[in-house]
Amino acid sequence: MEPEPIPDLAEATALARAARRVVVLSGAGLSAASGVPTFREAQTGLWERYSPEQLATEDAFRSDPELVWSWYQWRARLIRSCTPNAGHLAVAAWQRRLAASGDSLTIATQNVDDLHERAGAEVLAHLHGSLFEYRCADCGAPAEHDPGAAPEGDAGSAPDLESMRRVAPPSCAACGVGMLRPGIVWFGEMLPAGALERTLAALQHCDLAVVVGTSATVQPAASLPYAALGVGAAVVEVNPEVTEFSTAASVHLRGAAGQVLPALVRAYDGPHGHHRPD
Numbered sequence: 051m052e053p054e055p056i057p058d059l060a061e062a063t064a065l066a067r068a069a070r071r072v073v074v075l076s077g078a079g080l081s082a083a084s085g086v087p088t089f090r091e092a093q094t095g096l097w098e099r100y101s102p103e104q105l106a107t108e109d110a111f112r113s114d115p116e117l118v119w120s121w122y123q124w125r126a127r128l129i130r131s132c133t134p135n136a137g138h139l140a141v142a143a144w145q146r147r148l149a150a151s152g153d154s155l156t157i158a159t160q161n162v163d164d165l166h167e168r169a170g171a172e173v174l175a176h177l178h179g180s181l182f183e184y185r186c187a188d189c190g191a192p193a194e195h196d197p198g199a200a201p202e203g204d205a206g207s208a209p210d211l212e213s214m215r216r217v218a219p220p221s222c223a224a225c226g227v228g229m230l231r232p233g234i235v236w237f238g239e240m241l242p243a244g245a246l247e248r249t250l251a252a253l254q255h256c257d258l259a260v261v262v263g264t265s266a267t268v269q270p271a272a273s274l275p276y277a278a279l280g281v282g283a284a285v286v287e288v289n290p291e292v293t294e295f296s297t298a299a300s301v302h303l304r305g306a307a308g309q310v311l312p313a314l315v316r317a318y319d320g321p322h323g324h325h326r327p328d
């Protein structure tokens with residue numbers, strides 16, 4: 051059965067074909083089809099089921115390190131059990147195509163998962179950190195830690211915090227005092243050093259930005275698409291819903307990333323494969 055036509059795909063394809071320096075800004079919606087919960091979607095979003103104040107601030111970690119540590123270990127194991135979806139694979143393919151013709155596709159993501167990388171893509175910046183990086187909450191020394199694999203067949207089910215198995219964070223081998231914490235940017239914390247600057251530099255030189263799977267509500271990431279508009283670049287939004295950014299987007303492709311991005315890359319390639327008109 052023919053897939054539903056995606057309105058405005060032709061307009062987005064024309065922008066994609068003309069682009070030489072693309073920046074992809076991705077959010078939780080890109081990983082949704084892989085089984086990773088988003089944050090704000092009704093019923094299913096993590097912040098619909100859990101309170102960010104109880105789990106995603108340094109104060110929360112200090113007041114109940116076992117709860118916060120165990121919850122992030124659950125998320126890390128969940129993502130271990132997930133695989134990149136067609137949306138991640140399309141972005142990686144597009145990145146390779148552009149690199150092959152001496153152009154570029156740069157990725158800056160709000161996602162703390164590693165699905166872009168597992169799809170074979172290079173990521174310029176994880177703006178909100180990574181679930182697979184750890185450091186001492188006191189001395190800041192980076193540390194290795196293996197969250198382990200999700201128990202068979204139990205990966206997805208979100209734990210009830212009351213009954214969740216709690217484990218204490220390991221102590222820091224460097225200072226021997228502090229506890230390890232996940233390398234996540236918690237609310238009220240600074241973004242990783244250089245992540246925002248690198249992303250802004252890429253946006254200031256881009257001719258197309260693709261904003262995929264974000265509600266565009268969390269700053270400073272939510273302002274990034276405007277940096278692209280500010281240099282006259284076009285911005286294509288990929289999201290089944292209307293977001294805070296939609297009215298400013300050059301084109302809003304209303305659909306799921308796992309359908310829309312492969313369609314965009316297929317159209318970009320065209321029936322005879324994409325040959326850049328040098």
Ligand code: APR
Pocket residue numbers: 076077078079080082083088089090091095160161178262263264265266267268288289290291293305306307308
């Ligand atoms: N394809 C594309 N977009 C989708 C899909 C999909 N399959 N499924 C859902 N979406 C969209 C939703 O419509 C929503 O606009 O993805 C967006 C997800 O929004 P959020 O849950 O708010 O996630 P995000 O914008 O990435 O959150 C930003 O908030 O909690 C913090 O640090 C956390 O990085 C996170 C930040």
